[in-house]
Amino acid sequence: MTLECKHVWQHISAYLDHQLDPQLLAAVELHLQTCKVCTAIIDSTRNILILTADQHTYELPIGYSDRLHQRLELLLKTESP
């Protein structure tokens, strides 16, 4: 199976999630061996996902936990589930 770039682009997400079936995976990897454009696209997408999962990208407001539990305290004393 020979893939063109535009076909590889349809499978970027599934490729990064390791969800391609073996035949398609082999075809994508064969394409990537010789295509710098698609390799760069996949690398950049992967890097975005790494940054997304970084705990520092989305941080909690200072004092958030304390305020949350303070607000719950009154509720827990006066109500039942």
Next chain:
Amino acid sequence: MNTAAAPNESALISGVLSGDHELFHQLIRPYERLVYVTIFAILRNQTEAEDAAQESMINAFRNLKTFRGDAKFSTWLVTIAMNEARKRLRKSKSAAEDSLDDSEDPAGDLTPAVLTDWREVPLQALERKELGEKLRQAVAALPEKYREVFVLRDIEELNQEETAAALGLNVPVVKVRLHRARIMLQKQLAPYLKTQAPRRGGFFRRWFR
């Protein structure tokens, strides 16, 4: 969705339902971040997100007896948080924005940013902190239906089934929306990326198997 609540978690839930309400603090502590970040990524406002996160936890307490042990407690909580965020977003959103979000394919042909070698764009490259800000902005700008899936899959790292359950979607729709969200972000952010991230284990292993 077939993973039952952890034993300790089940005991905490039973304890709260039996009248030891203080155990609720302990029960939700591991999920404080999950609930806040999910809501923040949808609402894009820190103060509102914090209030919505508190409301979500209050709703979780009030409705705890409706939690079924056959689902993960975290997924159940995320569903409550997502509903709270959606409710608030609907209230604040204009009709114009609604129609944008509801269009089937706002990303057009969904082609990624093509750079012959994206490592060779140092002029536009940003430091990690600035890149984080660019990323938050780009995520915030995604149409809602793509943003919701991206938040749960790639920020909260829920699996496809959990994401589908939390959003009331089926798995193929989750896959399609996630793919589109990722391509939209790649298109926006690729020019700012300078170097390839180093290989790291642990938290990031998912991307390097």
